[in-house]
Amino acid sequence: MRPLGDLGRLAGEGLRMPGGACQVDTLALHDFASTLRTLGSAPRKRLKVDSYEVIVDEELGDIHLIKIEKRKYWLHDDWYLKYITLKTPYGDYMEFPCYRWISGEGELVLRDGRARLSRDDQICVLKQHRRKELETRQKQYRWTEWNPGFPLSIDAKCHKDLPRDIQFDSEKGVDFVLNYSKAIENLFINRFMHMFQSSWSDFADFEKIFVKISNTISEQVMNHWQEDRIFGYQFLNGCNPVLIQRCTKLPExxxxxxEMVECSLERQLTLEQEVEQGNIFIVDFELLDGIDANKTDPCTLQFLAAPICLLYKNLANKIVPIAIQLNQVPGEENPIFLPSDAKYDWLLAKIWVRSSDFHVHQTITHLLRTHLVSEVFGIAMYRQLPAVHPVFKLLVAHVRFTIAINTKAREQLICECGLFDKANATGGGGHVQMVQKAMQDLTYTSLCFPEAIKARGMDSTEDIPYYFYRDDGLLVWEAIKTFTADVVGIYYESDQVVVEDQELQDFVRDVYVYGMRGKKASGFPKSVKTREKLSEYLTVVIFTASAQHAAVNFGQYDWCSWIPNAPPTMRAPPPTAKGVVTIEQIVETLPDRGRSCWHLGAVWALSQFQENELFLGMYPEEHFIERPVKEAMARFRKDLAAIVSVIAERNKNKKLPYYYLSPDRIPNSVAI
Structure with missing residues (x-):
């Protein structure tokens, strides 16, 4: 049928759908005719969107499914089909959402947009369609092990090997090599690249690559990074606000x-008494102990440390450091550095902590706990939930491009000899070792935001009043949980319905078996048995992909662009004695010019939103057509807007505004 042009042909082909939306009475088939309207788009690089209207004069009967076929032409002409609308002679409408690509010689069979659990399908043809869709997807979305001990990932060596529906519209836009090169060019730092292994002259010398990209927060960091208050503040509201915990007992x-720290204690109490009163906090980088430093460049030695940092809440309720030990085993060659030490002794100790924090942030907080975990949820969703399932419809926006960005990262960024190796001391395999170790502590509870905050003893707003990551995160978590509970309540009228939903249970089990490698200690559920637990589970999926990723990703440029505040590598080992550190030694320890430029390009590129970004609460692809769900979405957006207002009001006139968890800055999914 030519009316559809290059899009193909549309046909009912004897398929039947139970009455309802079409309101077709089988006794009046001779009166039935319909209009089918399709909306699709050509490949986006052509920026063309077309809609087509087809009048069907023949008698079709109750429509169960619609098939769309695309012919193959001599030109490459993939088409992205958004939806099909069917209008009956009586003025009724049926929506058939698609939002998928049709490539080459292909066909799609679509159901109408009403979400249905498997128990709702009583007609054989619908059961068969449901089963066939999952069988096809399970062949396309296969699990594989990228590295031993990692969560399993998609079985694809490169971006173009992925199923078309989950690829980026333009692979060029997420080419890490191209983006880093663009960043270096745009930041006017390419003139330093030829001096790859030469050192900077002093701290001010770093401004040569910094001045072109300064902003409010990064300028504050540049001007105040040596101050203890800024050092402590970053553990609360910087890129990695997930490590600090209340110290309940001083570790042996x-x-x-x-006596060591009494000059820092302001309450005339002993250190042990300060611990008892909850004023002492600790950040332990034990994970880095034993990790191999990068040896990919034989001309430059690189070093790692595994510091322990003790912090104190002073009378102004600010968190400041009071003691730093640069490695895990105490001894004469592993001194405890103090604010009362010589200026450069103390400064270098803090720089080592900041460098260690950068490594844990990049590889564990960011890569493992948002990117890789979200990919697991995405693969399991595609394998076990048909498009008609309400949980698929709810989650699909929150796994958008995640599998693609991770595949691209494995292809170019974190692979052997990839971009990660160029500037990072944990490159060359150290980052792999870190993920393997961190998997032991990756638990379901640690992804539940309120429980994770409470487990670190950081939940009291009175005791810790400036922990904006916690405050904003709790607001967003509750908004998401309210929304998921609304959707769950629409489709699951009882806990028993949850238990009996085998597709849902298979989805949850896939995450446990393949994502968490079947480790009971992870606490990931093998099944979900109540509506409340299902709502929590869906909240974990959405929050991890949206809010948590936003909180730890989009501040990288703000906090890490000033190189001394977040060195990606150190070129000398940690000091083993006090009183010997000089400014010249610090500069020689910090990254050389070339690695500084690579680092700067990386944090700039990684902090950018995607083109045409979709933010939390935005669902332009209407997978749901039911009014109750659309009303729930409207309430969700209203709740998010209220949070935006609260955060904006708090940030007024702040020199260091915290906005990473403002919903209007939280993308729906991990896509960068």
Whole structure:
């Protein structure tokens, strides 16, 4: 049928759908005719969108499914089909959402847009369609092990091997090599690249690559990074606000005494008494102990440390450091550095902590706990939930491009000899070792935001009043959980319905078996048995992909562009004695010019939103057509807008505004 042009042909082909939306009575088939309207788009690089209207004069009967076929022409002409609308002679409408690509010689068979659990399908042809869709997807979306001990990932060596529906519209837009090169060019730092292994002259010398990209926060960092208050603040509201915890007992491996730190204590209490009152906090980088430093460049030695940092809440309720030990085993060659030490001793100790924090942030907080975890949820969703399932319709926007960005990262960024190796001390395999170790601590509870905050003893807003990551995160978590509970309540009228939904249970089990490698200690559920637990589970999926990723990704440029505040590598080992550190030694320890430029290009590129970004609450692809769900979405957007207002009001006149968890800055999915 030519009316559809290059899009193909549309046909009912004897398929039947139960009455309802079409309101077709089988006794009045001779009166039935319909209009089928399709909306699709050509490949987006051609920027062309077309809609087609087809009048069907023949008698079709109750429509169960619609098939769309595309012919193959001599030109490459993939088509993206958004939806098909069917209008009956009586003025009724049926929506058939698609939002998928049709490539080459292909066909799609679509159901109408009403979400249905498997128990709702009583007609054989619908059961067969449901089963066939999952069988096809399970062949396309296969699990594989990228590295031993990692969560399993998609079985694809490169972006073009992925199913067309989950590829980026333009692979060029997420080419890491191209984007880093663009960043270096745009930041006017390419003139330093030829001096790859030469050192900077002093701290001010770093401004030569910084001045072109400064902003409010990064300028504050540049001007105040040496101050203890900024150092401590970053553990609350910087790129990696997930490590700090209240210290309930001083660890034996950090033999710090009251006498050492009494000049920092403001309440005339002993250190042990300060611990009892909840004023002492700790950040332990034990994960880095034993990790191999990068040896991919034989001309430059690179070093890692595994510091322990003790912090104190002073009378102004600010968190400041009071003791730093640069490795895990105490001893004469592993001194405890103090604010009372010589200026450069203390400064270099803090720089080592900041460098260690950067490594844990990039590889664990960011890569493992948002990117890789979200990919697991996405693969399991495509394998076990048909497009008609309400949970698929709910989650599909929150896994958009995640599998693609991770595949691209494995192809160019974190692979052997990839871009990660160029500037990072944990490159060359150290980042792989870190993920393997961190998998032991990746638990379901640690992804539940309120529980994770409470587990670190950081939940009291009175005791810790400036923890904006916590405050904003709790607001967003509750908004998402309210929304998921609304949707769950629409389709699951009881806990028993949840238990009996085999597709849902298979989805949850896939995450446990393949994502968490079947480790019971992970606490990931093998099944979900109540509506409340299902709502929580869906909240974990959405929050991890949206809010948590936003919180730890989009501040990278703000906090890491000033190289001394987040060195990606160190070129000398940690000091083993006090009183010997000089400014010249610090500069020689910091990254050379070339690695600084690579680092700067990386954090700039990684902090950019995608073109045409979709933010939390935005669902332009209407997978749901039911009014109750659309009303739930409207309430969700209203709740998010209220959070935006609260955050904007708080940030007024702040020199260091915290906006990473403002919903209007939270993309729906991990896509960068």
């Amino acid at each position: 491996k950090l033999p710090v005494t009251t």
